[in-house]
Ligand code: NA
């Protein structure tokens with residue numbers, strides 16, 4: 001073990017200390033990068049940081065983040081999402097946990113439009129968190145539902161992570177997209193079942209509407225749902241529709257959504273210049289928080305990798321000469337563990353390529369392995385301390401403590417593990433759809 | 440934007456009770472004696488100001504990407520500049536906005552323990568971090584970023600993905616500018632933390 | 643005898659890890675490790691591992707990584723002459739002939755001048771590696787039947803070919819690399835080219851388009867580069883320097899041979915198993931491509947002295963070599979017909 005490898009491990013340990021000390025997480029990551037980078041690499045580490053910043057700044061697809069955040073603030077001001085969730089609650093007035101269903105369905109639909117976690121968690125958080133708080137929903141379960149639902153976008157195509165993962169493993173991107181659809185829907189199903197069962201056992205987690213607030217009859221409920229749904233359908237048309245029909249790229253689709261929200265506000269007579277200025281200003285602050293954090297975690301991952309710690313772990317595993325099943329298990333466990341401190345990108349870039357030859361030697365189906373890795377990496381967003389989804393939500397739902405958000409997320413990490421085991425045990429979940437579509 | 444306009448905005452926003460209160464988002468300036476108080480106010484006002492400039496860029500970004508989709512789809516006539524402009528605007532907004540975000544306490548902390556500490560302990564932790572780690576870290580980031588922008592300027596580097604090929608050094612200069620703005624805001628945060636540490640009272 | 647010294651280099655390429663272009667650096671590393679008896683080891687990572695793909699050259703020059711793989715099409719933003727050393731059609735010389743210009747027509751020296759003086763990467767030693775076969779015209783919804791069909795077509799390509807396709811009247815759309823396949827699938831762009839049969843197949847292009855058009859003068863192959871930090875290079879003893887130098891040449895030849903094997907297999911697989919229809923590009927389209935290239939190259943040469951100098955040097959070599967090959971090589975169609983390969 002070289003000096004660099006040891007430094008990398010110390011860097012990880014320091015991250016835990018630094019983050020829990022309570023200094024802003026983005027700067028903790030940057031400061032640790034500077035410190036350990038300099039110890040291990042000299043002043044080259046500073047250049048490495050600039051390259052990482054430049055990489056994030058040049059990623060055009062991330063321009064969707066400010067666009068979706070802006071859309072969220074405009075919608076919040078116009079009260080459009082509140083009406084949609086109200087409609088849900090009205091229609092399902094007697095069902096405890098109706099809002100969880102609303103959040104998860106919205107997240108799943110949203111996931112088919114974008115794979116940018118920062119955008120989906122923030123947008124859904126902005127719109128759902130106030131309603132959930134007002135309706136006295138359990139903070140932990142609410143936060144867990146929003147963060148877990150928001151990360152579905154990275155698994156359900158299109159997704160940047162899958163586009164990067166495909167060529168690394170050597171499987172076709174359209175096939176990988178197809179392979180991840182059913183696991184994605186399986187996870188949505190697990191999330192739905194979990195929240196509903198918990199609310200059924202303990203209705204206090206997602207109280208049904210109080211008798212007094214319930215609609216007089218089903219006609220009122222349906223009307224509210226339609227009134228609530230219509231603007232949302234217009235927006236989905238503008239965002240999703242424009243992306244899925246090839247009118248717009250994902251970034252442009254986000255822009256269409258923002259413009260659509262703005263037009264709706266004008267139509268609803270809710271537009272004022274001060275409101276617009278406020279929405280724009282908050283967009284700057286929240287986008288900056290999200291993207292600066294992303295940049296900082298990329299810097300941290302790059303220096304960690306450059307110190308040689310990631311390759312060292314991978315090479316150690318390769319040297320163990322495991323049987324095929326052992327290879328899969330080792331891969332899954334290490335990806336899961338690395339997902340705690342790191343984001344998906346450093347794992348895909350450094351760890352997988354070293355590990356890939358033994359996966360190939362073991363004669364394992366690469367499409368299946370890729371789908372497993374994708375499900376596993378989705379968990380990385382939900383596992384603290386570097387759990388981006390938690391921080392994104394915290395930025396727009398300051399009423400919830402991180403402790404509550406973490407505890408909600410941990411429940412959903414458990415569901416992710418169940419999904420992972422299911423895909424491990426039944427490879428057809430991943431392999432059936434691509435076989436039907438492409439063979 | 441002048442300070443008066445800004446206050447007018449705040450007043451207008453306050454009357455609109457549906458809106459989150461920007462003033463509440465701002466940390467009120469605690470009891471800091473002059474001349475420190477003046478420095479803090481000036482730095483914070485500066486961060487507000489470039490925050491406003493950046494916020495209009497968000498609207499420009501919306502306009503550009505929507506126009507590009509329409510141009511390409513309806514008129515089969517994609518522009519040569521929309522691609523480069525959209526990532527440059529997005530990058531400028533979030534990078535330079537980091538200083539404004541720091542001024543509003545917008546960079547997320549882990550509040551597991553932090554929220555239970557006394558204001559003095561919180562200020563002490565902040566002081567140690569800012570002075571020993573934040574400033575040195577950002578100084579090196581500034582330095583390396585400046586170096587990259589300079590060499591880009593020297594060879595008149597251009598972007599190469601699109602036909603437009605805009606000059607790149609101004610966008611590269613956003614990196615050192617970000618570090619600089621963060622360090623300037625850091626001065627204000629350090630003064631606030633120092634007086635909070637001394638008085639033991641939170642702002 | 644025991645190894646006198648051990649050198650370990652961190653290498654990053656500008657490519658995705660399953661790509662042929664990336665794999666050539668992995669094999670180069672294997673060759674060097676074997677030849678040196680393990681004294682020089684290179685750990686090769688794909689694009690984005692440490693720095694963005696576009697920044698590998700700068701990263702070597704700064705010493706952030708020890709060596710890098712890329713091609714000069716990536717640096718046309720720094721200076722457009724990069725394209726002439728990578729995939730521009732070089733007066734009708736495919737990349738394997740362009741290698742001849744590099745080694746025996748003054749190209750190598752000009753390339754060093756490009757890297758060290760024009761781009762001011764003074765801390766970098768550069769090598770020429772792995773000439774590739776000509777790149778297909780790409781993946782289309784309908785076959786292109788004439789140069790007219792190109793007009794207004796939403797087409798995606800990188801680098802100077804963007805200028806060429808615009809010159810031909812295409813509505814060139816800029817889409818980031820990661821979005822090419824989704825953009826084709828959803829129809830944001832109508833057509834796109836990537837690299838070659840095997841790489842295109844791995845990327846999944848046959849899953850979103852079925853018309854595969856070739857040949858094309860848009861990119862008559864590609865020459866890659868291996869960049870080593872000057873510090874790392876200078877500390878190598880002479881025998882290791884020789885091993886690197888000749889391993890680069892050996893891998894260059896092997897890359898071409900392997901490319902013939904793998905690309906022909908990939909093309910057959912796409913045609914027989916994946917429903918891909920390979921369609922021949924009409925002659926007038928290729929003529930229009932060359933005319934557009936000449937217009938673009940002349941424009942750059944007028945603006946830039948170094949660009950003009952490289953172009954002149956290529957022309958001198960091509961004026962001898964292109965006619966030689968035309969005279970000495972019998973036309974392919976006779977053999978195709980005689981052996982029944984058509
Ligand atoms: Na998605």
Ligand code: NA
Nearest residue numbers: 339340380386
């Ligand atoms: Na994590």
